Amino acid sequence: MFTHYLDLSWRSFKRTPVVSFLMVLAIAIGVGVTMTSLSVYHMMSMDPIPEKSNQLFHPQLQTVDEGVKLWTKDGMPRQMTYQDAVNLMNAPIPERKTASVKTGFSVHLDSSTVKPFSSAARLVNRQFFEIFNLEFINGATWSENDDLNASPVIVIDDYLNNKLFGGGNNVGKSINLDDGQYQIVGIIKTWDIHIKFYDLNNGAFQKPEHIYMPFSLVAARELDNWGNTNGWKFEPSNTFQDKLNSERFWVQFWAELPDEQAKQRYGEYLMAYMQEQQKLGRFNRDELVYKLNNVDDWMEFFSVVSKDNKVLVALSFMFLAVCLANILGLLLAKFLRRAPEVGVRRALGASKRQVFYQHLVEVSLLGFLGGTLGIVISQLGLWGVRATHSVYTNLATMDATMLFASPVIAIVSCIIAGLYPAWIVCRTTPAIYLKSQ
Amino acid sequence: MLEIKPIINAMLRSKVGAFLLLIQIAITTAIVSNAAFIISDRLTYLKQDTGYQEEALFTFNVMTFGRDVNIDQQIELDEAMLRQIPGVIDASLMQTVPLSGSGSASGFGEKPEPEKGKQVRASYMFGDEHALNTLGVKLSEGRNFSDDEIVVHGSDGKQTAPSVVIASKAFTDEMFPEGNGLGKTIFMEDKPVQIIGIVERMAGAWLRDSKPFNALIIPLVKTDTIQDFVVRTAPGQRAQVMAQIEDKMLALYDKRVVREIEGFDLLKSKYNAKDTLMLRMLVVLIVVLVLVTALGVFGLTLFNISKRTKQIGTRRALGARKSAIIRYFLVENTLISVSGLVIGSVAAYLLGQQLMTVFSLPALPLSFIAFTALSVLVMSLLSVLAPAKRAADISPSIATRSI
Numbered sequence: 001m002f003t004h005y006l007d008l009s010w011r012s013f014k015r016t017p018v019v020s021f022l023m024v025l026a027i028a029i030g031v032g033v034t035m036t037s038l039s040v041y042h043m044m045s046m047d048p049i050p051e052k053s054n055q056l057f058h059p060q061l062q063t064v065d066e067g068v069k070l071w072t073k074d075g076m077p078r079q080m081t082y083q084d085a086v087n088l089m090n091a092p093i094p095e096r097k098t099a100s101v102k103t104g105f106s107v108h109l110d111s112s113t114v115k116p117f118s119s120a121a122r123l124v125n126r127q128f129f130e131i132f133n134l135e136f137i138n139g140a141t142w143s144e145n146d147d148l149n150a151s152p153v154i155v156i157d158d159y160l161n162n163k164l165f166g167g168g169n170n171v172g173k174s175i176n177l178d179d180g181q182y183q184i185v186g187i188i189k190t191w192d193i194h195i196k197f198y199d200l201n202n203g204a205f206q207k208p209e210h211i212y213m214p215f216s217l218v219a220a221r222e223l224d225n226w227g228n229t230n231g232w233k234f235e236p237s238n239t240f241q242d243k244l245n246s247e248r249f250w251v252q253f254w255a256e257l258p259d260e261q262a263k264q265r266y267g268e269y270l271m272a273y274m275q276e277q278q279k280l281g282r283f284n285r286d287e288l289v290y291k292l293n294n295v296d297d298w299m300e301f302f303s304v305v306s307k308d309n310k311v312l313v314a315l316s317f318m319f320l321a322v323c324l325a326n327i328l329g330l331l332l333a334k335f336l337r338r339a340p341e342v343g344v345r346r347a348l349g350a351s352k353r354q355v356f357y358q359h360l361v362e363v364s365l366l367g368f369l370g371g372t373l374g375i376v377i378s379q380l381g382l383w384g385v386r387a388t389h390s391v392y393t394n395l396a397t398m399d400a401t402m403l404f405a406s407p408v409i410a411i412v413s414c415i416i417a418g419l420y421p422a423w424i425v426c427r428t429t430p431a432i433y434l435k436s437q
Numbered sequence: 438m439l440e441i442k443p444i445i446n447a448m449l450r451s452k453v454g455a456f457l458l459l460i461q462i463a464i465t466t467a468i469v470s471n472a473a474f475i476i477s478d479r480l481t482y483l484k485q486d487t488g489y490q491e492e493a494l495f496t497f498n499v500m501t502f503g504r505d506v507n508i509d510q511q512i513e514l515d516e517a518m519l520r521q522i523p524g525v526i527d528a529s530l531m532q533t534v535p536l537s538g539s540g541s542a543s544g545f546g547e548k549p550e551p552e553k554g555k556q557v558r559a560s561y562m563f564g565d566e567h568a569l570n571t572l573g574v575k576l577s578e579g580r581n582f583s584d585d586e587i588v589v590h591g592s593d594g595k596q597t598a599p600s601v602v603i604a605s606k607a608f609t610d611e612m613f614p615e616g617n618g619l620g621k622t623i624f625m626e627d628k629p630v631q632i633i634g635i636v637e638r639m640a641g642a643w644l645r646d647s648k649p650f651n652a653l654i655i656p657l658v659k660t661d662t663i664q665d666f667v668v669r670t671a672p673g674q675r676a677q678v679m680a681q682i683e684d685k686m687l688a689l690y691d692k693r694v695v696r697e698i699e700g701f702d703l704l705k706s707k708y709n710a711k712d713t714l715m716l717r718m719l720v721v722l723i724v725v726l727v728l729v730t731a732l733g734v735f736g737l738t739l740f741n742i743s744k745r746t747k748q749i750g751t752r753r754a755l756g757a758r759k760s761a762i763i764r765y766f767l768v769e770n771t772l773i774s775v776s777g778l779v780i781g782s783v784a785a786y787l788l789g790q791q792l793m794t795v796f797s798l799p800a801l802p803l804s805f806i807a808f809t810a811l812s813v814l815v816m817s818l819l820s821v822l823a824p825a826k827r828a829a830d831i832s833p834s835i836a837t838r839s840i
Contacts, residue, residue: 234550326733342644389710
């Protein structure tokens with residue numbers, strides 16, 4: 001029966017090509033515009049590490065003095081002080097945790113084949129790769145000793161490996177970063193994420209770093225912070241040691257807490273830690289506060305999906321509604337004109353339900369065609385988004401979910417628009433039309 | 438005269454068509470007026486005068502890894518070389534490049550820290566006596582730095598604090614609301630500096646800051662392994678100068694990386710990418726929406742006419758003029774549109790309120806609603822015109838024919 005209805009729909013489409021095409025076009029434009037903004041929204045709000053996003057936590061410690069107002073959304077610092085990050089990294093729990101800071105170097109080889117270039121790097125401990133499920137192609141993370149001794153070892157990604165050596169297993173080779181020599185101990189698969197969720201401080205859509213090295217090198221080599229540093233009180237800052245001792249925020253921290261129990265235990269630990277620090281004379285405030293943000297909370301906190309995106313998605317759905325009202329009108333016109341034909345069919349024994357069903361099939365066909373054309377239009381729209389700025393290169397694309405969603409949205413909205421006209425037409429009383437024939 | 442009553446009666450016979458049209462017009466009005474307002478808001482923001490000739494300025498970054506030169510001296514050589522390139526007006530080492538979205542800011546107080554007193558936040562940049570001319574900003578009061586006021590924090594590790602500063606007018610106006618900020622002393626943390634010059638208009642590092650034009654130039658040169666240079670060229674010469682920068686810098690000393698050679702206009706557009714995107718998407722949305730609505734009006738009128746062909750023919754046969762037929766459709770459309778516009782205007786206002794509270798956009802001015810409503814009405818009447826003309830051309834003889 002369905003195929004028969006499909007056949008009827010196609011005939012009907014061919015009989016009134018202009019109106020049908022206008023309807024398909026209206027759906028296509030509606031869906032195209034909606035899918036464009038929805039795709040960008042989807043890419044921005046997509047869980048970057050679904051298998052673990054509720055196990056990875058970025059703690060926030062409220063360490064500013066009583067009465068000091070920070071400019072952040074919740075009045076709590078977004079990063080940590082060096083002291084706290086190091087203390088928490090040396091803490092007994094949880095099993096996996098890492099401090100993290102962005103830095104950068106000029107990269108050069110002793111050979112003249114590769115022109116010196118600059119590259120950002122990330123200072124972390126050896127567990128970082130495990131925490132974020134990074135995959136090693138060659139070698140492995142550095143040893144615990146390297147972490148303790150600030151050894152000049154690095155892990156690079158496949159991208160940099162290709163750029164420097166043209167690919168291959170180059171574990172064991174050394175490269176120069178500024179005036180130091182560092183040995184490659186591992187090569188990871190290039191990290192393919194749209195959102196730099198592990199460090200949102202300098203823009204959510206930046207690319208991950210290509211070089212990773214032990215966090216202990218920060219102090220040992222006095223490495224610059226390429227991220228943000230935020231101070232809130234007057235402190236001397238003449239030497240690098242001053243910076244390490246200061247209450248300024250510039251270090252990120254991630255802990256892996258596999259279950260609710262671990263989270264609770266860690267929360268208690270953080271509170272105890274803050275109380276202990278308070279006894280040592282830091283954190284001059286009545287109420288000590290900490291927060292444990294998982295990946296989603298953290299993205300929310302940084303407003304990764306901006307208000308603009310939300311406004312756009314809302315507006316595009318309203319736009320889709322206008323297109324639907326349009327289609328509803330056209331459908332009504334089209335179906336009513338066919339009333340005599342329906343009258344005959346009814347007289348020949350078709351039930352109301354069958355007529356209704358047939359018209360919904362016809363509407364769905366329109367929706368399907370419109371949705372397919374809508375994909376083309378949204379691709380055009382996404383191309384426009386990408387052309388606006390390179391930031392959007394990875395964001396303004398459609399993944400499988402969105403590709404699948406577009407005909408679904410088109411068909412569903414067409415069925416909604418078609419319900420009323422189909423209902424009207426199936427109520428046609430056969431008698432009237434039989435009389436005049 | 439305008440046959441309003443019969444028109445309303447006829448409309449009530451087929452409510453759905455009229456209702457759909459009304460809905461479309463209402464939503465269109467609501468969306469277009471809000472979108473147009475957001476667009477105008479962004480346009481004002483994007484088009485604002487930053488105080489700089491963005492097309493004549495560019496910046497680049499140098500990372501030195503070689504340790505066999507004295508960086509303090511090297512920078513002098515670099516600057517001298519840059520200033521000699523044909524087409525270059527001036528060049529200067531600067532820390533914090535304006536409009537770039539990355540830099541430093543701090544509160545500057547009327548009392549030295551840790552005493553409590555009035556504090557005004559400003560974005561600050563470090564530069565020497567060439568900074569003012571390089572940026573191409575104009576002093577409205579006071580003077581430029583003199584050579585001996587420039588403090589160098591160089592490789593010798595000695596650190597002294599600068600004693601003077603040049604401030605933007607926006608900053609001095611906020612710091613000293615009664616005017617006469619020139620010559621006054623403010624405090625950077627615990628160190629006093631005197632304002633010796635006031636620049637009419639000069640944006641800091643962040644245009645999205647709550648006070649984007651609070652900016653200071655501090656006469657400090659920090660010679661470091663990572664440096665930013667700013668260069669101003671003669672109009673139209675920039676591209677050609679930018680193309681030579683890397684080679685010329687490496688020719689002078691090659692153990693370094695020259696990167697991010699970027700025009701100020703590009704820096705700004707990068708920083709504002711999401712505003713530009715929003716703007717473009719909204720423009721597309723408005724255009725398409727208006728087209729779709731026009732199409733809807735057009736289609737619905739055509740449908741109405743085809744349904745009423747016989748009646749129209751009868752009216753014509755009874756002596757109605759063509760203009761009367763056209764008028765009929767125009768009046769009908771106006772009735773529907775106006776009701777749609779009234780509902781739409783209320784919806785626009787409510788939507789604006791919603792956007793204001795949820796997304797902290799500014800309040801939607803009523804003029805935008807009024808203007809949108811008027812345009813939608815005109816558009817709607819225009820889309821009726823063609824089908825109405827066609828209706829008027831229906832021959833009276835159709836009345837006598839049976840269908």
